[in-house]
Amino acid sequence: MKKTLAFLSKIQKNNNTEWMKSNKDAYLEARKEFESLVQEVIVRIAQWDERFQYLEAKDCIFRFNRDIRFSDNKNPYKENFAAFFGLDGRKSYLPGYYVSISPKEIFVGGGLWHPEPDKLIRVRRFIEKNGDVLAKIVNDKKFKRTFGELSTEGTLKRVPKGFEADHPFADYIKLKSFVASKDFSPKEALEKNFGQKIDKALQDLRPFNDFLKKALE
Numbered sequence: 001m002k003k004t005l006a007f008l009s010k011i012q013k014n015n016n017t018e019w020m021k022s023n024k025d026a027y028l029e030a031r032k033e034f035e036s037l038v039q040e041v042i043v044r045i046a047q048w049d050e051r052f053q054y055l056e057a058k059d060c061i062f063r064f065n066r067d068i069r070f071s072d073n074k075n076p077y078k079e080n081f082a083a084f085f086g087l088d089g090r091k092s093y094l095p096g097y098y099v100s101i102s103p104k105e106i107f108v109g110g111g112l113w114h115p116e117p118d119k120l121i122r123v124r125r126f127i128e129k130n131g132d133v134l135a136k137i138v139n140d141k142k143f144k145r146t147f148g149e150l151s152t153e154g155t156l157k158r159v160p161k162g163f164e165a166d167h168p169f170a171d172y173i174k175l176k177s178f179v180a181s182k183d184f185s186p187k188e189a190l191e192k193n194f195g196q197k198i199d200k201a202l203q204d205l206r207p208f209n210d211f212l213k214k215a216l217e
């Protein structure tokens with residue numbers, strides 16, 4: 001990820017179209033390097049989940065251009081390369097896996113991020129009946145060693161309407177996203193076995209994703 005991190009370090013200080021035009025080759029080299037990592041991860045995932053064997057890197061990688069129409073931040077480009085490994089690529093509504101690379105933060109993870117209201121209620125209803133299963137998954141030693149805790153970003157202060165306030169798994173029901181992530185250092189990203197490390201983390205996340213997938217079936 002040497003070229004990727006070097007380019008992203010520069011775009012942070014030169015986030016404008018003029019600079020990008022004169023450094024297009026550096027961008028293409030960085031993107032190609034990231035694409036290679038994404039393709040490697042796809043191949044590795046497909047070895048333990050054959051549903052992903054038809055994925056292609058181009059369908060998983062997010063656009064580098066930012067949509068600035070409704071944003072106060074008018075920088076035209078993102079400052080990270082990211083990809084989502086869903087059954088239909090980055091547009092999948094089902095739980096999947098995520099990789100983000102930037103000089104500031106490098107992490108992998110997955111789950112369901114801000115699911116639409118109808119899908120959110122289905123997951124919550126599933127947790128209402130199967131919270132013990134979820135608790136067993138996220139409290140598993142392997143899961144906790146890799147990811148620690150589930151993200152609580154945006155968690156409701158109270159149990160949503162229609163659920164018991166004293167439900168034993170109320171903390172899970174109050175979540176608005178169901179995601180877990182693991183950070184990596186820039187040094188690890190430069191190692192030859194970085195793709196292998198990503199794969200190992202994503203394997204540890206599979207039981208969690210399988211639980212969420214059942215909730216949406």
